[in-house]
Amino acid sequence: EVQLVESGGGLVKPGGSLRLSCAASGFTFSSYSMNWVRQAPGKGLEWVSSISSSSSYIYYADSVKGRFTISRDNAKNSLYLQMNSLRAEDTAVYYCAREGVAAAVPMDWGQGTLVTVSS
């Protein structure tokens, strides 16, 4: 069974930093591209970033480009999101997701971790 468990969320002041982690199990992590997707309170789903299986290809939403960094450690079956220069509008539940093979969209989802940016 595919399991994705996010951690690292919490309350941070504007301008601060936070590092999210996603522990993956139940599949060959090194074979799949991975995503971060977020959802602000009362809003829809918003793609944040994607990373290919070997980290060769990395993409970011314009809203986070230059501030967030996605990375992975295939030896540890883990995905990360380093978030710097956080803003109030980054407040959201952040989901880790495994992409499917047939399409560059999420197939499996974690339960999410809440990031609140507030003074």
Added chain:
Amino acid sequence: QSALTQEASVSGTVGQKVTLSCTGNSNNIGSYAVGWYQQISHGAPKTVMFGNSLPSGIPDRFSGSKSGTTASLTISGLQPEDEADYYCSTWDYSLSAQVFGGGTKLTVL
């Protein structure tokens, strides 16, 4: 403004067939497979359709299709537990980004 356009709300009665639509363009839906996601009460999303495939555990009353730049999710035999928000998503090669629709709130009357 989302890259993909979905109805804001759709309703149906138990047992009815409903179809949700997701409209994009040739850079996204016209070129790539589409995923559909169910979200109940802002819990974690669940994939209910992935391209033309029904994920394991999803009832076969869910089906998906695509015609040109519009994708559709059809629920045949609507059940009370289908009441949720539904989102579509695909890749957009002109944006080099994954894009989501704004979501459709499905109400089961």
